[in-house]
Amino acid sequence: MNVYSFFIPLTHKLEIMPVLKKSEIKRAALVKATIHLVNNQGFHAAPMSKIAKMANVSPATIYIYFENKQDLVNQVYKEVKAEYMQYAFETFNADASIAEGFELVWRRMAEYKLKDIEKGFFLSQCENTPMIDTSSRQDGIKNLKPLLDLWDRGITEGIIKPLSHQLLYAFSIYPLAFLLNAEKRGDLKITTAHLNEAYQAAWASITQ
Amino acid sequence: MNVYSFFIPLTHKLEIMPVLKKSEIKRAALVKATIHLVNNQGFHAAPMSKIAKMANVSPATIYIYFENKQDLVNQVYKEVKAEYMQYAFETFNADASIAEGFELVWRRMAEYKLKDIEKGFFLSQCENTPMIDTSSRQDGIKNLKPLLDLWDRGITEGIIKPLSHQLLYAFSIYPLAFLLNAEKRGDLKITTAHLNEAYQAAWASITQ
DNA sequence: CTGTAAAAAATGAATGTTTATTCTTTTTTT
DNA sequence: AAAAAAAGAATAAACATTCATTTTTTACAG
The missing domain is CATH 1.10.357.10 (Tetracycline Repressor, domain 2)
Structure with a gap:
């Protein structure tokens, strides 16, 4: 479940979502931060809040690009x-x-x-x-x-x-x-x- | 810090502690549970509460045998x-x-x-x-x-x-x-x- | 061997943090 | 001006650890 749910009727979601443009820069920063944190602290010590901070992004922003932590990793x-x-x-x-x-x-x-x-x-x-x-x-x-x-x-x-x-x-x-x-x-x-x-x-x- | 701290003066702790007898059965059960849980869920999903439950022990008991999670692992x-x-x-x-x-x-x-x-x-x-x-x-x-x-x-x-x-x-x-x-x-x-x-x-x- | 009191072990519930995730609002982009 | 992205604050659950009691074990006096 993410922010689009409130604006787009459920039946149209799947076809419309791929068209949405997103800033790939933030996503790349999140990916990089995830790699770095997992490497140096392990999965158990790479919380979403730290990943967000390292990527200079709000924790909430992660959920625009990824469904949840499992999906991110x-x-x-x-x-x-x-x-x-x-x-x-x-x-x-x-x-x-x-x-x-x-x-x-x-x-x-x-x-x-x-x-x-x-x-x-x-x-x-x-x-x-x-x-x-x-x-x-x-x-x-x-x-x-x-x-x-x-x-x-x-x-x-x-x-x-x-x-x-x-x-x-x-x-x-x-x-x-x-x-x-x-x-x-x-x-x-x-x-x-x-x-x-x-x-x-x-x-x-x-x-x- | 553990339960002995309240009964034994700090200066005597180190010499006295090794003499204490403890039930090695519970400790062994905790070790086994830790291995099993870490194997099947990874470190990030092997919480103390689950380890305790699997070893048929109260979470508090872990801290009689181990200082903390890091020490346990x-x-x-x-x-x-x-x-x-x-x-x-x-x-x-x-x-x-x-x-x-x-x-x-x-x-x-x-x-x-x-x-x-x-x-x-x-x-x-x-x-x-x-x-x-x-x-x-x-x-x-x-x-x-x-x-x-x-x-x-x-x-x-x-x-x-x-x-x-x-x-x-x-x-x-x-x-x-x-x-x-x-x-x-x-x-x-x-x-x-x-x-x-x-x-x-x-x-x-x-x-x- | 037995009764007992002190020590040790064990516990369930409590504590205070940390966590993933969501909500509401604001900012940016289209 | 509408849509999308982003944010900070809020939420609720999970977590490691500790606390206050209770149960079990130990040591030893009788």
């Missing part, structure tokens, strides 16, 4: 995940060799997470929390398809070990999250050398 | 982590070969997480949350020493890749957490075959 998750996937596969070429294709995607993923640690860390925060709906999570996974296809092709060609996608992901992609978290905590400064070593390890773990 | 984390490490290294033998030693520890870790998914999942929930103090986290890591020593020996012997502990951990141990989470979500049923494949991948990723 899930929308932010979906947007960041989509951006991440978009970046990872932007330079992807399905005709490249398995080795080339995998290295390209792997490095783009690493690059994204390193260039925007806030967003990368936010995504790993979301990975295990029940705050994110199952549907949002599935929504985020579906963009992974080109990589899964690549793996399947690699398995057929005898280059990649015949493992489930889950296992391949767990050993070649998931470790990046650990390194990122270590960096965020200050336990590690990821260098180019580290990244090359990590790539070697990832490739070694999934190839015959 | 951190104590639970430290206990579970200690139990996990104890289990992982129980059969460890520093004289075994690198390969044998690593496989033993790796399988014990996997075994622990699989035999008690609730606790295993709780630990991964804690891995990224700011609810856990830095000191609690360091406390949990220090038990990992035998594995780190094994790696160092393996590096000297030219068996293990000369990588930082962080990288070795990220690729050989951390993936287990992903598989566990997938199992908890119902996306995967971990079989003995999976486990063997996972072990091979772990070993491949860190060896020359």
Whole structure:
């Protein structure tokens, strides 16, 4: 329920709402504030009032852009995940060799997470929390398809070990999250050398 | 501040308190309830009142055993982590070969997480949350020493890749957490075959 | 072993905050 | 001037924690 309810008859709401123009600047500020607060205090300490204050907005304004807190967090998750996937596969070429294709995607993923640690860390925060709906999570996974296809092709060609996608992901992609978290905590400064070593390890773990 | 404060002069408190007997049954019930609730709803939806109800205890009773919520969560984390490490290294033998030693520890870790998914999942929930103090986290890591020593020996012997502990951990141990989470979500049923494949991948990723 | 009084543990209800969300009004945009 | 966006203040529920009592356990004198 939001402010439009009082002006627009219920039957027209659905068709009219998408036409409404809203200031996307405030929305972006809210998204950014949400990411930052969740990262530094966790979901349990990112109240709407703080998010509003950090975005220089009244708490009430949040409800113009988002239905409620659950919706806010899930929308932010979906947007960041989509951006991440978009970046990872932007330079992807399905005709490249398995080795080339995998290295390209792997490095783009690493690059994204390193260039925007806030967003990368936010995504790993979301990975295990029940705050994110199952549907949002599935929504985020579906963009992974080109990589899964690549793996399947690699398995057929005898280059990649015949493992489930889950296992391949767990050993070649998931470790990046650990390194990122270590960096965020200050336990590690990821260098180019580290990244090359990590790539070697990832490739070694999934190839015959 | 707790109930003893009114009966015991401040100067005697520290020496006298450890002698006090308390019913460890209630405390254990609280620990179990905390793990269960945090696992299924996240930290943000595990209020003291619910924890108390699930442990069949009054909310006030929690404060006899724990200082506050932060303390409760951190104590639970430290206990579970200690139990996990104890289990992982129980059969460890520093004289075994690198390969044998690593496989033993790796399988014990996997075994622990699989035999008690609730606790295993709780630990991964804690891995990224700011609810856990830095000191609690360091406390949990220090038990990992035998594995780190094994790696160092393996590096000297030219068996293990000369990588930082962080990288070795990220690729050989951390993936287990992903598989566990997938199992908890119902996306995967971990079989003995999976486990063997996972072990091979772990070993491949860190060896020359 | 038993009765008893002090200590400790446990409780339900109370407290004061914090929270998400909504209401009413004002400001900005169209 | 109408519609939309934004705001601050209001609301009601949820929360962590404490308070005032009651119940249980402990220690030990007889």
